[in-house]
Amino acid sequence: MLKIFAATAILAAFAIPALAQTTTPSPAPSMTAPVAPAPAATMPTTNAPGAPVAGANSFTEAQARARIEANGFSNVSGLAKDDKSVWRGTAMKDGKSVAVAVDYQGNVVAN
Secondary structure, eight states: OHHHHHHHHHHHHHHHHHHOOOOOOOOOOOOOOOOOOOSSOOOSOOOTTTTTTTOOOOOOOHEEEEEHTTOEEEEEEEEETTTTTTTTEEEETTEEEEEEETTTTTTTEEE
8 A cells, every 4th residue: 555655646746747837839920921131232223313323333243244134235245344333334225235334332324
């Protein structure tokens, strides 16, 4: 009888704390898609006044070319940074060759 009492006491000592534990429900998953951070210079729908703007341009030649092409130009050639750090070159649009420029803000300007 003493063995049964001791065994019951030991089991109760372990069972009671387990019964006292509660679980907190995890929050429902978000139903919205994560938002990707915007790039440093996003593609504007309109150029800044006075574009192309002089300033320290961190675009590579390939990035400048991609921005020009994304604005509807093709056959981009002769890209080089000028003394104001603006990428300048030529490109085709609507069958015409035009001078193009990309400034540090990502503004694409055709002359």
